Amino acid sequence: MTARRRSSGRNGSNGRNGALPRWHRWTGLVLGLPAVLLAVTGIAVNHADRLGLVERSVTSRALLEWYGVEPPDDAVAFDAGGTPVSQLGTVTFIDGRRLAGARAVPFGGRLVGAVRIDPVTVIALAEGLLLTDPAGRIIDRIPAAEWGSGGITGLGRTARSGVALRLERGQVRSDPKMLEWHAPAEGAADPDWVRPVPVTPALEQTMREAWSAGALSWERVMLDLHSGRLFGSLGPLLMDLVALALVALAATGAWTWWKRRRGSGRGGDRSRTPAK
Amino acid sequence: MVFEDSSRIDHGSRRRIAGALPFLVGVLALAAGPAAAQGTYMEPDAFLDQAFSGDVPDAEAIWMSGPAAERVEEILGHPYPSLRIRYWARGGRSAWILDEIGKERPITTGITIDDGRIVGLKVLIFRETRGWEVRYPFFTEQFEGAALGDSGLLDRDIDNITGATLSVNAIRKLARLALYLDQHRLQQARSDDGASP
Numbered sequence: 001m002t003a004r005r006r007s008s009g010r011n012g013s014n015g016r017n018g019a020l021p022r023w024h025r026w027t028g029l030v031l032g033l034p035a036v037l038l039a040v041t042g043i044a045v046n047h048a049d050r051l052g053l054v055e056r057s058v059t060s061r062a063l064l065e066w067y068g069v070e071p072p073d074d075a076v077a078f079d080a081g082g083t084p085v086s087q088l089g090t091v092t093f094i095d096g097r098r099l100a101g102a103r104a105v106p107f108g109g110r111l112v113g114a115v116r117i118d119p120v121t122v123i124a125l126a127e128g129l130l131l132t133d134p135a136g137r138i139i140d141r142i143p144a145a146e147w148g149s150g151g152i153t154g155l156g157r158t159a160r161s162g163v164a165l166r167l168e169r170g171q172v173r174s175d176p177k178m179l180e181w182h183a184p185a186e187g188a189a190d191p192d193w194v195r196p197v198p199v200t201p202a203l204e205q206t207m208r209e210a211w212s213a214g215a216l217s218w219e220r221v222m223l224d225l226h227s228g229r230l231f232g233s234l235g236p237l238l239m240d241l242v243a244l245a246l247v248a249l250a251a252t253g254a255w256t257w258w259k260r261r262r263g264s265g266r267g268g269d270r271s272r273t274p275a276k
Numbered sequence: 277m278v279f280e281d282s283s284r285i286d287h288g289s290r291r292r293i294a295g296a297l298p299f300l301v302g303v304l305a306l307a308a309g310p311a312a313a314q315g316t317y318m319e320p321d322a323f324l325d326q327a328f329s330g331d332v333p334d335a336e337a338i339w340m341s342g343p344a345a346e347r348v349e350e351i352l353g354h355p356y357p358s359l360r361i362r363y364w365a366r367g368g369r370s371a372w373i374l375d376e377i378g379k380e381r382p383i384t385t386g387i388t389i390d391d392g393r394i395v396g397l398k399v400l401i402f403r404e405t406r407g408w409e410v411r412y413p414f415f416t417e418q419f420e421g422a423a424l425g426d427s428g429l430l431d432r433d434i435d436n437i438t439g440a441t442l443s444v445n446a447i448r449k450l451a452r453l454a455l456y457l458d459q460h461r462l463q464q465a466r467s468d469d470g471a472s473p
């Protein structure tokens with residue numbers, strides 16, 4: 001009723017105190033914070049690579065808990081000449097540290113075994129073999145596909161300081177340099193297949209912390225802030241309303257400006273002049 | 277389930293559904309495309325068999341150290357992700373299985389070189405969600421006959437594919453890398469021959 005009454009006068013919908021300008025002002029005030037949030041997160045997402053948000057992981061325990069990030073309970077470990085090689089989920093660790101350069105490893109899968117053939121640590125994943133030096137740098141990456149006999153199911157050491165691999169369909173054995181791989185000779189002695197060792201509580205704790213640190217990127221958080229998903233199932237709806245309200249703000253702002261300008265053009269609307 | 281009792285759908289709704297079908301099919305095709313594009317197109321052992329007509333020589337390796345590592349870093353824009361690169365060679369012919377990240381995941385590529393020129397390039401395993409067009413012959417055949425020019429670049433232009441720029445760049449780099457590594461292994465072989473009595 002108030003809006004209808006005011007719309008008839010100079011201070012109606014075209015004036016400074018009309019329903020539309022009032023709605024515009026209050027909506028603008030309320031939307032200030034969400035609009036800034038949308039703008040900042042939008043810019044952050046657009047430049048996520050340059051800002052390092054893709055690689056940077058969330059370490060805040062509160063935020064990780066909010067996302068429900070919980071490390072899996074499937075730790076496995078092998079003793080590679082005194083150095084533990086372990087895995088939690090899909091993350092592989094050497095001596096409790098994440099495997100460096102893992103992003104460029106073209107395969108993954110479950111940790112099948114690890115063995116030290118000095119100075120090389122051999123790590124068998126279901127989809128391929130990794131050779132690392134004492135500093136943990138990757139010497140070579142050999143995908144199981146190169147042997148054409150399925151994934152790796154077992155790792156062992158041969159009597160000739162080479163590596164034996166049990167594949168889904170057969171076995172292969174290497175020379176000590178691990179360059180050449182051949183099917184075992186007939187009557188060859190069984191290799192010494194490696195077996196997992198118990199995961200110590202300290203190692204498991206280290207892995208769980210490292211796993212959590214790499215589980216959630218800041219790019220993901222920015223995307224979820226931008227879309228509203230961080231605030232639960234109603235978040236996207238809320239952001240939709242914010243977006244629609246911003247569109248409406250632009251429209252009402254333009255409309256009010258145009259109406260005032262038209263009024264001013266007719267030489268009428270002195271109310272535009274700021275009050276003194 | 278929606279179409280179980282079509283008599284409940286009025287004529288207007290049917291028209292709307294029929295009109296939306298091409299759009300839905302398009303969306304589904306776009307969604308399914310990347311997932312279908314990821315995969316192994318040729319097993320590495322099959323590539324080597326093809327490169328050496330079934331008689332694959334023993335593997336050899338180049339270690340990433342000294343000037344070779346520096347040159348490789350220049351070509352890729354970053355160090356190679358492993359300290360040694362295996363290859364297979366007989367005489368002037370060599371085969372390389374190399375990978376490089378396009379945007380997020382490595383693209384494994386097999387490259388065969390004969391007398392300093394690429395005679396075959398094949399995308400073996402593609403793991404990216406976009407840019408899979410680089411596996412098609414219309415793209416890979418551009419590399420056939422390519423060699424390194426004086427500037428260390430390919431001696432020919434390789435056409436880009438719109439929407440697959442990062443994958444195209446990765447394959448270009450791998451082609452240059454394989455040609456450089458082939459030169460390097462021949463130089464090494466010559467210097468080894470010169471050093472032997």
